[in-house]
Amino acid sequence: MKKYGLYIDGKWTPSGSRETFDVLDPATREVVGAAAEATPEDVKRAVDAAHRAFPGWASRPAKERSAILHNWYRLMLDHLDELAEGMTREQGKPLREARGEVQYAADFVQWYGEEAKRVYGETIPASFTDKRIWVLRQPVGVVAAITPWNFPAAMITRKIAPALAAGCTVVIKPAEQTPLTACRLVELMEEAGFPPGVVNLVTGSRPEPIGDALLQDPRVRKLTFTGSTEVGKILMKKAADTVKRVSLELGGHAPFLVFEDADLEAAAAEVAASKFRNAGQTCVCTNRIYVHESVAEAFTEALVRRVEAMKVGYGLEEGVDIGPLIDEQAVLKSERHVRDAVEKGARIAIGGSRCRLSGKLEKGTFFQPTVLVQVTDEMLVQREETFGPVAPVQTFRTEEEAIARANNTSYGLAAYLFTRDLSRAVRVMERLEYGIVGVNDGLPSVAQAPFGGFKESGIGREGGRHGMEEFLEAKYVSVKLV
Numbered sequence: 001m002k003k004y005g006l007y008i009d010g011k012w013t014p015s016g017s018r019e020t021f022d023v024l025d026p027a028t029r030e031v032v033g034a035a036a037e038a039t040p041e042d043v044k045r046a047v048d049a050a051h052r053a054f055p056g057w058a059s060r061p062a063k064e065r066s067a068i069l070h071n072w073y074r075l076m077l078d079h080l081d082e083l084a085e086g087m088t089r090e091q092g093k094p095l096r097e098a099r100g101e102v103q104y105a106a107d108f109v110q111w112y113g114e115e116a117k118r119v120y121g122e123t124i125p126a127s128f129t130d131k132r133i134w135v136l137r138q139p140v141g142v143v144a145a146i147t148p149w150n151f152p153a154a155m156i157t158r159k160i161a162p163a164l165a166a167g168c169t170v171v172i173k174p175a176e177q178t179p180l181t182a183c184r185l186v187e188l189m190e191e192a193g194f195p196p197g198v199v200n201l202v203t204g205s206r207p208e209p210i211g212d213a214l215l216q217d218p219r220v221r222k223l224t225f226t227g228s229t230e231v232g233k234i235l236m237k238k239a240a241d242t243v244k245r246v247s248l249e250l251g252g253h254a255p256f257l258v259f260e261d262a263d264l265e266a267a268a269a270e271v272a273a274s275k276f277r278n279a280g281q282t283c284v285c286t287n288r289i290y291v292h293e294s295v296a297e298a299f300t301e302a303l304v305r306r307v308e309a310m311k312v313g314y315g316l317e318e319g320v321d322i323g324p325l326i327d328e329q330a331v332l333k334s335e336r337h338v339r340d341a342v343e344k345g346a347r348i349a350i351g352g353s354r355c356r357l358s359g360k361l362e363k364g365t366f367f368q369p370t371v372l373v374q375v376t377d378e379m380l381v382q383r384e385e386t387f388g389p390v391a392p393v394q395t396f397r398t399e400e401e402a403i404a405r406a407n408n409t410s411y412g413l414a415a416y417l418f419t420r421d422l423s424r425a426v427r428v429m430e431r432l433e434y435g436i437v438g439v440n441d442g443l444p445s446v447a448q449a450p451f452g453g454f455k456e457s458g459i460g461r462e463g464g465r466h467g468m469e470e471f472l473e474a475k476y477v478s479v480k481l482v
């Protein structure tokens with residue numbers, strides 16, 4: 001069982017309080033490791049280190065920053081199996097998904113290792129012959145990165161790879177449920193050659209005092225947060241006190257529209273992939289399924305067949321499709337959504353209850369993959385992010401109705417539509433109020449594309465060219481020839 005300290009100024013150190021907290025396997029509730037309980041004073045030490053290291057890292061040749069990022073990329077791939085197993089033990093996702101996440105996380109490091117060398121400035125024609133206009137692109141400074149538990153590796157690299165590539169220094173605060181993956185990633189960063197103070201890691205089971213210490217420090221010039229919309233709003237308000245730049249990747253409530261001309265088997269496959277990835281615990285999971293009334297029965301049968309074939313169990317076991325939810329609160333939320341729906345008239349086509357497994361898994365927080373039919377908009381599952389393996393199916397009659405109902409939410413992260421009619425695909429994807437739209441594709445997320453939401457799903461983009469912009473300032477230089 002691994003016990004980690006904090007990583008500050010290039011050294012692993014215990015917290016000032018010497019306190020630690022245990023990390024539990026959600027499938028067995030066994031202790032799989034421990035991490036340090038950072039104090040506000042520890043956070044200040046981390047910001048001190050990042051602030052001290054910033055000038056040197058920012059002025060380091062981009063080619064050198066790129067090479068160190070590439071070292072980290074290679075080390076992540078060399079340790080892919082170990083990172084994936086550790087992730088399954090602390091987060092619960094099936095090993096196959098964990099391996100996929102480590103690769104996805106490494107893809108961001110590779111992409112931004114390349115982008116580090118492409119931070120271009122510009123010259124602009126001046127209005128006077130004795131003047132010149134230059135625009136420099138400079139790193140924003142010390143970055144605080146606060147990340148969620150559902151993708152313990154990718155949500156870290158998707159933030160700090162572009163930050164480091166741009167020349168920023170970082171202080172990472174991972175989720176209390178999954179600090180061990182973050183610690184292991186930082187060990188590999190140390191091995192990759194990141195200088196002391198460039199990367200700092202503070203962990204804790206009580207996030208608010210750590211967050212407050214980061215947000216109140218004027219030397220932290222950027223907050224990049226991934227998590228719930230509720231917490232994102234809190235942090236955005238606190239960041240305003242020192243006018244920090246913010247990137248917010250928040251909650252989602254994705255609609256999936258299945259039109260009458262869709263390939264129903266293919267649509268069912270993409271809905272299942274989108275809905276049940278990480279046991280429904282992703283921000284871009286399908287949360288609402290709207291099927292044209294003429295094909296609803298056939299589609300639902302195809303979806304139920306796929307769910308019937310899913311195996312619930314321990315993520316390290318071969319062939320498991322659905323691992324545990326992160327904790328008891330998550331199971332209670334799925335139970336609440338199913339109970340509310342049934343009380344308001346929905347029917348359970350398959351699943352609907354928590355799974356009680358035996359042996360070492362008897363304490364695990366498992367929930368059956370579930371399909372609900374006869375769903376209506378009044379149900380909680382149609383308005384709240386379930387973050388669990390519950391798939392509610394509704395019908396629609398017209399394209400207009402489908403678009404209006406899909407957009408009827410304060411969220412705007414991901415949306416999906418299935419049709420073989422190109423004109424319809426263009427009409428609908430242009431009118432969906434979402435930052436990410438999958439057309440016949442339930443799994444759009446890749447490192448080279450901009451990921452982010454409209455409305456209360458967030459601010460800013462992560463991934464691709466856009467992801468670098470979040471960590472760069474444009475400096476306008478006016479030169480008068482004298």
Ligand SMILES: NC(=O)c1ccc[n+]([C@@H]2O[C@H](COP(=O)([O-])OP(=O)(O)OC[C@H]3O[C@@H](n4cnc5c(N)ncnc54)[C@H](O)[C@@H]3O)[C@@H](O)[C@H]2O)c1
Nearest residue numbers: 147148149174175207208211227228231249250251252283
């Ligand atoms: N848009 C995206 O890219 C994306 C990706 C993953 C998860 N999410 C969203 O995140 C949520 C699930 O993740 P979660 O449960 O970890 O979210 P959460 O908001 O509870 O926690 C996210 C992070 O914020 C920290 N935190 C919580 N309260 C804080 C406070 N008061 N001050 C400082 N830090 C605080 C947590 O410790 C954690 O590190 C879902 O809503 C999901 O949609 C969004």
Ligand SMILES: O=C[C@H](O)CS(=O)(=O)O
Nearest residue numbers: 150151281282283284445
């Ligand atoms: O849950 C949030 C992640 O951003 C999902 S994805 O792996 O990027 O699609």
